[in-house]
Amino acid sequence: MKPTTERFLTHTEQALQNAELRGAVQRGTASLAQRRHEAVTDRPDFEELREWCATVKAHTLDHLDRYLEQFIASFEGRGGQVHFAADHREARNVVAELCQGYGVRRVVKAKSMLSEEIGLNETLQGIGLEVIETDLGEYILQLANDFPSHIVAPVVHKTKEQIARLFHDKLGTPGDATPEVLAARARAILREAFLTAELGISGVNFAIAETGSLVLVENEGNIRLTTSAPRVHVALMGLEKVIPRLSDLPAFLAVLTRSATGQKITSYVSVISGPKRRADTDGPEVLHLVIVDNGRSAVLADPKLRDALRCIRCGACLNSCPVYQQIGGHAYGWVYPGPIGAVLDPGLLGLKSTKLLPQASSLCGACGEVCPVKIPLPELLIEHRRRSVEQGLTATGERLAIGAFSFLAQRPALWGGATVLGRGLSQLLSHQGYLSGSWLPALGAWLKERDFPAPAKRSFQQRWREGLRDEK
Amino acid sequence: MTRSEFLTRISSALGRQPGQVTEEPPLPLWCPPEDDRQELIRRFITEHERVGGKVYLVPDWAAAKAVVVRLLSEAGASCYARTREELLDPVLEGLALPEAATAAEAEVGVSGAAFGLAETGTAVLSSDFGRLATLLPMTHVILLPASRLVAGLSEVLKTGALPSAWMLATGPSRSADIEGALVTGVHGPGRVFVVLVESP
Numbered sequence: 001m002k003p004t005t006e007r008f009l010t011h012t013e014q015a016l017q018n019a020e021l022r023g024a025v026q027r028g029t030a031s032l033a034q035r036r037h038e039a040v041t042d043r044p045d046f047e048e049l050r051e052w053c054a055t056v057k058a059h060t061l062d063h064l065d066r067y068l069e070q071f072i073a074s075f076e077g078r079g080g081q082v083h084f085a086a087d088h089r090e091a092r093n094v095v096a097e098l099c100q101g102y103g104v105r106r107v108v109k110a111k112s113m114l115s116e117e118i119g120l121n122e123t124l125q126g127i128g129l130e131v132i133e134t135d136l137g138e139y140i141l142q143l144a145n146d147f148p149s150h151i152v153a154p155v156v157h158k159t160k161e162q163i164a165r166l167f168h169d170k171l172g173t174p175g176d177a178t179p180e181v182l183a184a185r186a187r188a189i190l191r192e193a194f195l196t197a198e199l200g201i202s203g204v205n206f207a208i209a210e211t212g213s214l215v216l217v218e219n220e221g222n223i224r225l226t227t228s229a230p231r232v233h234v235a236l237m238g239l240e241k242v243i244p245r246l247s248d249l250p251a252f253l254a255v256l257t258r259s260a261t262g263q264k265i266t267s268y269v270s271v272i273s274g275p276k277r278r279a280d281t282d283g284p285e286v287l288h289l290v291i292v293d294n295g296r297s298a299v300l301a302d303p304k305l306r307d308a309l310r311c312i313r314c315g316a317c318l319n320s321c322p323v324y325q326q327i328g329g330h331a332y333g334w335v336y337p338g339p340i341g342a343v344l345d346p347g348l349l350g351l352k353s354t355k356l357l358p359q360a361s362s363l364c365g366a367c368g369e370v371c372p373v374k375i376p377l378p379e380l381l382i383e384h385r386r387r388s389v390e391q392g393l394t395a396t397g398e399r400l401a402i403g404a405f406s407f408l409a410q411r412p413a414l415w416g417g418a419t420v421l422g423r424g425l426s427q428l429l430s431h432q433g434y435l436s437g438s439w440l441p442a443l444g445a446w447l448k449e450r451d452f453p454a455p456a457k458r459s460f461q462q463r464w465r466e467g468l469r470d471e472k
Numbered sequence: 473m474t475r476s477e478f479l480t481r482i483s484s485a486l487g488r489q490p491g492q493v494t495e496e497p498p499l500p501l502w503c504p505p506e507d508d509r510q511e512l513i514r515r516f517i518t519e520h521e522r523v524g525g526k527v528y529l530v531p532d533w534a535a536a537k538a539v540v541v542r543l544l545s546e547a548g549a550s551c552y553a554r555t556r557e558e559l560l561d562p563v564l565e566g567l568a569l570p571e572a573a574t575a576a577e578a579e580v581g582v583s584g585a586a587f588g589l590a591e592t593g594t595a596v597l598s599s600d601f602g603r604l605a606t607l608l609p610m611t612h613v614i615l616l617p618a619s620r621l622v623a624g625l626s627e628v629l630k631t632g633a634l635p636s637a638w639m640l641a642t643g644p645s646r647s648a649d650i651e652g653a654l655v656t657g658v659h660g661p662g663r664v665f666v667v668l669v670e671s672p
Contacts, residue, residue, distance in 0.1 A: 024651065027651070027652065028651065028652055031652045032652075048501075049501070052498065052501055055498050056497055056498055059495075059497050059498060060497070062486065063486075063495070064482055064486065065479060065482045065483040065486055065488070068479065068482060069479060072475070082475070084473045084474065084475055084477075084478035085473060086473040086477075086478070086481075090473060134659070135649070136647045136649040136650070136655075136658055137647075137649035140649065140650075153648070153649065153652075154649070155649055155650075158651075159651055160650050160651040160653065163650050163651075179650040179651070179653040179655050180655055182650060183647060183650070183655040183657075183658050184657075186658070187657070187658060187659060190659065191576075191608075191659075194659075195576055211634060213634065219645070219646045219647060219648075219658075220645055220646070220647050220658040220659045220660065221607055221645040221658065221659035221660025221661075222658075222659045224603070224607055224639060224659075224660065225607060225659055225660075227637070228603040228604060228607065228637070229604065239482065244497045245497070245500060246629045246634075247500040247626065247629060247630070248497075248500060249625065249629065250501075250624060250625040250626045250629070251500075251501050253625070261648070263523075264519070264591070264592050265592040265594060265640065265642050266642070267523075267641065267642055267643055267644065267645055267646055267660070268639065268640060268641055268642075268645075268660065269639075269640040270637055270638070270639050270640075271634070271637065271638040271639075271640075272636065272637050273634040273635070273636060273637070273638075274636050275636065276599075276636055277600075277635075277636050279600065280599055280600065280602075280635075280636055281556060281601075281602045282599075282602055282603050282604050283599055283603055283636055283637065291478070293473075293478065293481065297481045297482055297485040298485070300482065300485040300486065301484075301485035301486070301487075
């Protein structure tokens with residue numbers, strides 16, 4: 001997917017004017033956040049689990065070379081084939097070559113954010129393949145020629161009325177069809193796809209170093225079908241997905257499903273250890289895994305940002321974020337939105353084109369509180385802001401204003417004079433006790449959105465000198 | 473990119489030589505085993521039914537067979553699919569219904585679970601006995617001997633057994649992708665019944 005993170009402000013303005021989108025996103029995130037809260041409260045040792053998962057993930061990343069090597073050896077030992085991709089181009093070329101090598105015409109896909117990241121569908125369609133998204137949300141998006149706006153609930157930005165109209169136009173269901181009717185229609189169409197596709201593409205939730213197993217978490221069954229029905233299974237994973245041992249899995253599953261959808265466990269969890277065996281009656285004959293870097297090793301090399309690679313893609317930080325709740329995921333302009341996007345996207349794409357994302361936060365800290373692997377999201381947002389300043393990426397006006405403030409704040413006499421002057425000027429802008437001045441350059445935009453009380457006519461220090469100290 | 477280029481990239485990101493000796497991971501969380509069978513049964517039923525499945529607790533295999541026959545008839549099935557688990561043989565023996573040629577044609581799939589997880593009401597299915605019969609039919613009937621109930625996933629993984637796929641199934645297939653509305657039977661079975669058999 002081509003990033004449009006530079007147009008964040010335009011996107012945001014559009015999103016804020018779209019009442020349908022805002023309503024859908026607010027209802028969706030509120031419901032997911034509420035379910036997470038209930039599921040977490042239900043598990044008294046959740047804090048302990050979180051702490052432990054954070055420690056194990058941090059440890060794994062600190063020793064990722066060793067764990068990846070161990071994982072690759074175990075995975076190959078079970079008959080899987082591994083491919084390596086330095087960037088998005090290599091990743092999609094590897095998959096395209098596999099498809100061509102197997103003479104594939106029809107591909108079914110389970111949900112994978114990484115496949116969005118590398119722009120896989122366009123590449124495969126470009127070589128004449130039929131590519132069918134099978135997750136219900138992703139299928140809706142494919143019909144609408146749209147892309148996911150949330151890591152877990154990809155179509156959270158659409159209302160059920162919009163989806164019913166889309167199905168009516170594209171598939172001929174009644175214009176007011178219920179979600180049940182829509183899902184049944186999708187089931188019938190996609191069932192045919194599963195049974196005729198020659199190759200299935202999935203993502204990976206966890207890769208177990210010890211056993212070479214791939215773990216996939218879902219509710220619909222489309223991942224199980226994608227990884228069972230076609231002759232070839234190709235899995236895509238970012239290099240950070242490894243966990244050391246099979247015995248680590250239950251704790252990670254427990255925090256992932258509770259944080260993502262508030263479930264104790266999802267309807268299905270698959271632990272895949274190699275392709276179909278000789279005695280098996282079904283399952284894929286071949287299993288390929290593409291391990292993708294695409295900017296991740298640079299994030300790994302950054303001692304501060306490395307923590308962001310702990311992310312297990314639960315989406316809890318999106319649901320908890322007051323900014324995401326208002327603007328939805330598309331505004332961020334890339335695959336990973338919300339607080340984790342604002343931290344990860346600058347790491348993967350560079351700060352220059354993504355510098356506005358870390359500013360899209362009130363630093364309220366909610367994201368850090370819900371993160372199941374305790375990524376210090378607020379601290380990392382501030383870190384990106386700090387680097388923006390260091391690298392001279394902030395706006396000229398902002399730089400000048402902060403420079404002037406810093407100059408004055410270090411000189412008490414000048415500061416005193418400036419405040420007297422400032423108070424005088426602010427009286428001119430004062431209107432019914434509030435500052436008004438939307439016509440002002442720079443400050444105007446800020447004042448337009450906020451009610452800022454006008455300063456008192458006389459300062460506290462002035463009043464103190466004039467006898468306040470003697471008043472009882 | 474080759475494997476060694478890829479791994480060297482990661483080692484250098486971490487600032488060391490490939491293969492350098494490093495520390496061990498933190499100890500796995502210890503999960504206390506739960507041995508009281510009645511408590512496991514009670515929790516399995518509660519958890520499985522909480523997510524929309526239905527559990528029939530029966531004393532023996534004759535009673536299990538009666539439940540399976542009734543479920544097949546209630547589903548209006550003209551044929552059924554099954555996994556290769558041997559424990560299904562006596563239950564499905566002498567049925568009036570034919571076995572489907574492929575799982576895709578069957579209205580009902582009958583399987584046996586390798587384990588039942590009390591903590592989450594989960595049936596643990598093994599690819600050793602087939603995958604699609606547990607996935608394609610709209611109704612899924614799972615036979616689970618109570619002796620195969622364990623507290624949680626840790627105990628399954630501890631056995632060291634790893635088929636080409638462990639498939640953990642907990643209740644019906646579901647989706648909330650359309651404005652959070654819960655829909656069942658999206659791709660997998662929409663109706664799930666567990667026949668929990670108390671006698672060995």
